[in-house]
Amino acid sequence: MYFHKAKAIYLHFAGIMLLLAGFLMFWSTQEAQAATFAQRMANMAEITAVRVSSDKDKARIVLDTTKDVAIKTSVLSNPSRVVVDIQGAWISPEAKKTINIGSQFAKSVRLAQFDPNTVRVVIESTMNESNRYFFTLAGGNTGHRLVLDFGNVGQGSGGAAIDFGKTGSSSGNTEKPQPSTDEQTSTPVTTSEGDSDKKDEATPVVEPEFTPGIKGKKITIDAGHGGSDVGAIGPTGVTEKSITLRIAMELQRLLTAEGAEVIMTRNKDTEVSPKKANATDIEELQARCDIANRNDSDIFISIHMDSFTSSSPSGTTGYYYGKGTKASVRLAQYVSDGVVSALSTGHRGVKSCNFYVVRHTNMPAILLETAFISNEKEERLLNSEAGIKKAASGILKGIKKFFG
Numbered sequence: 360m361y362f363h364k365a366k367a368i369y370l371h372f373a374g375i376m377l378l379l380a381g382f383l384m385f386w387s388t389q390e391a392q393a394a395t396f397a398q399r400m401a402n403m404a405e406i407t408a409v410r411v412s413s414d415k416d417k418a419r420i421v422l423d424t425t426k427d428v429a430i431k432t433s434v435l436s437n438p439s440r441v442v443v444d445i446q447g448a449w450i451s452p453e454a455k456k457t458i459n460i461g462s463q464f465a466k467s468v469r470l471a472q473f474d475p476n477t478v479r480v481v482i483e484s485t486m487n488e489s490n491r492y493f494f495t496l497a498g499g500n501t502g503h504r505l506v507l508d509f510g511n512v513g514q515g516s517g518g519a520a521i522d523f524g525k526t527g528s529s530s531g532n533t534e535k536p537q538p539s540t541d542e543q544t545s546t547p548v549t550t551s552e553g554d555s556d557k558k559d560e561a562t563p564v565v566e567p568e569f570t571p572g573i574k575g576k577k578i579t580i581d582a583g584h585g586g587s588d589v590g591a592i593g594p595t596g597v598t599e600k601s602i603t604l605r606i607a608m609e610l611q612r613l614l615t616a617e618g619a620e621v622i623m624t625r626n627k628d629t630e631v632s633p634k635k636a637n638a639t640d641i642e643e644l645q646a647r648c649d650i651a652n653r654n655d656s657d658i659f660i661s662i663h664m665d666s667f668t669s670s671s672p673s674g675t676t677g678y679y680y681g682k683g684t685k686a687s688v689r690l691a692q693y694v695s696d697g698v699v700s701a702l703s704t705g706h707r708g709v710k711s712c713n714f715y716v717v718r719h720t721n722m723p724a725i726l727l728e729t730a731f732i733s734n735e736k737e738e739r740l741l742n743s744e745a746g747i748k749k750a751a752s753g754i755l756k757g758i759k760k761f762f763g
Contacts (some may be wrong), residue, residue, distance in 0.1 A: 372677075390592035397631065404448040404503070406427050406478055409455050413462035417510030420482065420598065424448065426444060427495060431639065435481075435588075438614065441491065443480040443507065450478055463568060464490070464510035484509050487591050487666045488735065519724050572617030579651035581661040581716060582607035582623070586630035587641070591666035593738035599664040600628065602741050606662050606729065611741075614758070622654045641715070648719040658761070659724035660754065661716045664706045664732040664741065666756040673737055674705035675726040680713030686723040686761075694757030695728055701753030704730050723761075727754070 404426035412419050422445075431444045450456070450472055454490040457469050465484040484491075492512035496504040569576075584590035590599025603612040605624070610620045624631050624647045632638035632646040634760035665676065677695030679687035691709045699706045707728075717724040729750050730737035740746040 363524035370753075390447075392576060402734070403476070404445070406445070406448055406450045406454050406470065408451070408453070409458060409468070411460050411468065413457050413460055417512055418460050418484075420464035420480075420507040422480070422672065423504040424505060427503050427560070428505055429639065430493070430505070432486075432493075438483060439485040441482045441484050441509075442484070443477040443482070443493070445480065446471065448474055448478040451452070451473075464507075466511070470713070471685050480507075482509070486510065488670065489591060489666045490668055515555045515556075526593075527711040533653070569762055573614070573759055573762050575620065576658070576762060577620045577622060577654055577656045578609045578614055579622040579624065579656040579659045579720075580610055580614075580653065581647050581651075581659065582625055582760050583623050583661055585628055585638040586700045587691065588630065591664055591732050593732040593742075594670065594735050595738060595742075597732065597738055597742045599732055602664055602729075602732065602747075603662045604628065605747045606741075606750045606754070609747050610662075610754050613751055619645065621654060622650060624650050625731040644715040645719065647716055651722065651724070655720050656720075656759070659717070659720045659722055660694065660697075660758075661724070661726040662754075663728050664725060664730060665728040666731060666733040668733075670734055673734045674703070674707040675699050675730055676707040676715065677709040678712040678726040678728070679709070679712060680717040680724065681713060683717065685722060687725060690723045690757070690761050691725040693760045694754050697760070698727065698729060698750055698753035699753070701749040701756070702730060702746065 373603075378646065405422045406422055406424055408423040410421045412421075424445075424628070428445050428448055431446065433442045433444075434440070435442060450470055454470065457467070459467050461467075464486055465482050467483045467656055469481045471479050471481075487510045490510055490512060492508045492510075492670070494506050496506065584598075584600035584603060586600075588600065590603070590722060592598055604627070607623065608626065611623060611626075614621045630636060630638060630642045630643055633649070638646070647661070648659075665672070665674075673696045675693030675695050679691040688709065695706065698704070712726065714726050717726055730741055732738050741750065
């Protein structure tokens with residue numbers, strides 16, 4: 360009897376010890392996980408607050424962050440939403456998660472911890488990419504901020520602008536111009552405060568010298584957008600990426616027939632960066648610039664379609680880098696003149712800009728807004744074979760005039 364009682368006491372004691380050991384192991388694991396999580400959070404940006412404002416021109420969303428952030432963007436439909444994924448970030452418990460804006464440019468904004476490393480911001484908005492401008496403001500007494508503007512956002516705000524298309528990072532300049540409310544495209548004045556602009560100011564501008572004629576010239580043609588980046592979408596669902604590729608392919612045919620060496624950034628519906636849909640906008644845009652620079656091209660032409668919230672704006676615009684060569688100004692003038700003549704579109708002018716693809720190419724470079732895809736008449740024109748051929752022939756005419 361004594362033996363059985365001792366055995367029972369022993370088993371009871373052993374059970375307690377096992378439970379205690381299990382608890383200690385669980386506690387140690389939890390402590391280790393908590394330490395790892397705390398360490399990981401220390402290296403991430405904290406979203407500490409969200410503020411919104413709106414007026415007759417735009418809706419603005421400001422996210423206060425403890426560090427500079429990189430983002431990726433995408434668009435969803437039914438209803439129309441803009442998705443901004445902030446990488447390497449977490450939301451403070453005190454930050455508002457849902458805010459009603461009630462603006463014609465953006466109805467609401469919602470935040471959620473999409474995964475342990477990503478904060479997802481969803482904005483209910485019908486604004487096309489031409490009417491979205493995202494930028495970061497770094498440091499100072501107010502900390503870092505990510506600013507998301509929707510509406511008539513033609514003027515920059517002195518921050519580091521974020522390129523658009525499909526994905527974004529916090530160190531570039533917007534790829535699309537923004538028409539103003541009076542339907543005249545305002546001259547973009549956005550600048551980056553980073554080292555890249557300082558280098559541009561210090562670099563002497565050297566005018567290139569060309570032998571007359573188009574034969575033998577290396578010409579890089581960049582069909583804007585592509586793959587997961589559809590660009591702007593017209594009233595009937597026509598995508599910018601499809602029209603720009605069709606124009607580029609027809610232009611390639613015409614230039615080749617003239618004896619030019621044509622380099623295409625893309626010749627099918629795809630992204631240009633080796634990372635494809637996983638690339639940030641900067642990586643995607645730089646990949647296009649790299650093709651032109653690597654091939655030592657004589658000129659670079661990026662083909663796009665303009666867009667606005669209203670269907671009224673129309674016409675053609677040529678853009679060149681504001682700190683570039685006079686040759687880029689001439690190229691923009693000649694090409695836009697040629698397109699206007701061929702398509703009978705209105706001429707919205709030749710304007711300086713700070714767009715990434717014309718800023719980071721080493722030759723005369725322009726970005727052409729061929730016409731407005733948001734305008735039903737111009738969408739219909741550029742979605743036709745006749746319109747594609749006219750646009751390409753107009754660009755060719757401008758190139759031939761440029762080379763004399």
